[in-house]
Amino acid sequence: MIEVQGLTKKYGELVAVRDLTFKVETGRIWGLLGPNAAGKTTTMRILTGYLPATAGRATVAGFDVFNEPDAVKKSIGYLPEVVPLYLDMTVSGYLGFVAEIKQVPAAKRKAAIARAVESAGLKDVSRRLIKNISRGFKQRVGIAQAMIHDPKVLVLDEPTIGLDPAQIREIRELIKGLRGEHTILLSTHILPEVTQVCDGVVIINEGRLMASGSLEDLAASFERKDGVILKLRRAGAEEAALFKGIPGVDRVSAEGNELRIEWGRGRDLHDDVARLALDRGLGLREMRSVASIEDLYMKIVSGGLEQ
Amino acid sequence: MRNIWSLMKKEIGAYFSSPIAYVVISGFLLLVGYFFYSLVSWFNAQAMQMAQNPYYAQHININEMVFSPLFHNMSIILILVAPLLTMRLLAEEKKSGTDELLYTSPLSVGQIILGKYFAALVMLAAMLGLTALLSIFAFAFGNPEIAPWLTGYLGLFLMGATFIAIGLFFSSLTDNQIVAAFLTFVTLLLLLVLNWVASSGSGTWQSVLSYLSLSQHFEDMTRGILDTKDVVYYLSFSSFGLFLAHSVIQSRRWR
Numbered sequence: 001m002i003e004v005q006g007l008t009k010k011y012g013e014l015v016a017v018r019d020l021t022f023k024v025e026t027g028r029i030w031g032l033l034g035p036n037a038a039g040k041t042t043t044m045r046i047l048t049g050y051l052p053a054t055a056g057r058a059t060v061a062g063f064d065v066f067n068e069p070d071a072v073k074k075s076i077g078y079l080p081e082v083v084p085l086y087l088d089m090t091v092s093g094y095l096g097f098v099a100e101i102k103q104v105p106a107a108k109r110k111a112a113i114a115r116a117v118e119s120a121g122l123k124d125v126s127r128r129l130i131k132n133i134s135r136g137f138k139q140r141v142g143i144a145q146a147m148i149h150d151p152k153v154l155v156l157d158e159p160t161i162g163l164d165p166a167q168i169r170e171i172r173e174l175i176k177g178l179r180g181e182h183t184i185l186l187s188t189h190i191l192p193e194v195t196q197v198c199d200g201v202v203i204i205n206e207g208r209l210m211a212s213g214s215l216e217d218l219a220a221s222f223e224r225k226d227g228v229i230l231k232l233r234r235a236g237a238e239e240a241a242l243f244k245g246i247p248g249v250d251r252v253s254a255e256g257n258e259l260r261i262e263w264g265r266g267r268d269l270h271d272d273v274a275r276l277a278l279d280r281g282l283g284l285r286e287m288r289s290v291a292s293i294e295d296l297y298m299k300i301v302s303g304g305l306e307q
Numbered sequence: 308m309r310n311i312w313s314l315m316k317k318e319i320g321a322y323f324s325s326p327i328a329y330v331v332i333s334g335f336l337l338l339v340g341y342f343f344y345s346l347v348s349w350f351n352a353q354a355m356q357m358a359q360n361p362y363y364a365q366h367i368n369i370n371e372m373v374f375s376p377l378f379h380n381m382s383i384i385l386i387l388v389a390p391l392l393t394m395r396l397l398a399e400e401k402k403s404g405t406d407e408l409l410y411t412s413p414l415s416v417g418q419i420i421l422g423k424y425f426a427a428l429v430m431l432a433a434m435l436g437l438t439a440l441l442s443i444f445a446f447a448f449g450n451p452e453i454a455p456w457l458t459g460y461l462g463l464f465l466m467g468a469t470f471i472a473i474g475l476f477f478s479s480l481t482d483n484q485i486v487a488a489f490l491t492f493v494t495l496l497l498l499l500v501l502n503w504v505a506s507s508g509s510g511t512w513q514s515v516l517s518y519l520s521l522s523q524h525f526e527d528m529t530r531g532i533l534d535t536k537d538v539v540y541y542l543s544f545s546s547f548g549l550f551l552a553h554s555v556i557q558s559r560r561w562r
Contacts, residue, residue, distance in 0.1 A: 101414055
């Protein structure tokens, strides 16, 4: 649905995006992940036709971004990093205006506004002025605006930035609810957003592609080990030795009251580890997977990994 | 066409949902009303005196003595008002980031500019239309000729339309509304008084400057002379302003 090939964007001397190539399949939610100033916004602006690329090709919904900009603009809904709101308008007035300029036919406009208000959860505020609603609602208006013309593709630039944790969760649920009907590309610099919402990820840093693919594939290709982290009442050498005794476990390391237990990919020792902890009464507080994508991302961002 | 209409509606709504429209219109009406009142009372005093002398009595002319100077005064007030109408049109979109919505919608830059231009023209027409109500008194109690009055208003509208096109251009240059308004004001004032320099120059230089001057072309219209040359001047000047605004936005996006 979205295909980017050799995309490059220069602002004078500064290269914001360098030879970027990736692909997002229909109906999936893909994350564009990278630290600040990695080129995420630039990439999205090129896809949505706001900026022209210096070199390379991009197609959205089968239309070329440079040669058929109007067709692309009709099939994309875009939430820019700064939500483009007219503060003196009411929520429904604003959505009506966006529906008009996105060329929703007059007969369908009312239904389109009602649908966007409904799915973005804006019912209670639809008659209020945008300047008087909370930050979280403004973000929702931004998302409603992006989907008003029922586009095939949604491009969301940092949809949860600046929100409080409850609002972040709401927006993520909202985005997850759109899966299937829409192909979504969302940018973020927070990894948990990707692991919680997305099916796949494109990781970029300093304008360069570092990795891309579905989450499982990436985990598999970059991490040959699987494992868990156990939080116990006490985690010392003694406890570590106990877990080392489980057949198949390669490595156990202790840090604070946490034990990191690793084994070769392909095995599933979760039950064995948990049973041991319970049988011995080690005071199990928490058990979580070794987040391999997190490790990967940290390596990429800190510059420890090329391609 | 539908797109231009959508944008125009939005802009007119924006004028009236902020204090801009109310403040600007009422201020404009107050000033014009004052000028009209003082011109009429001056005219009355003059007419009393002149009527006593049969030779001067023939020269009493309400069009020349009230409307022509009134139109000139209004054109000066428009120089102050036009920048206020145009400053936010493009600058504010840029500052608030809403330009990203417009430029990623299936709209052309030309449609965006025209929609905004027409919205400002509607404001101008509304302001001029309201001042025309004052003239009802002159028509009710006097006998002005209608033709010079009409061409005078046409002249004001064309001139105002040119001011707005120039203002739109300056609004496209910056995201700061005050900068946009001030540059518009300076440019309009300079263009209006270009013929002052022209009067002391000579040859081609003089005719070029006086042709470019905004006020020169207005002069005849306040007297009831409608010359296509003047109409063409204002229309081409307006188109030039809009063209510049279009180029600025287009080039900004390609940089």
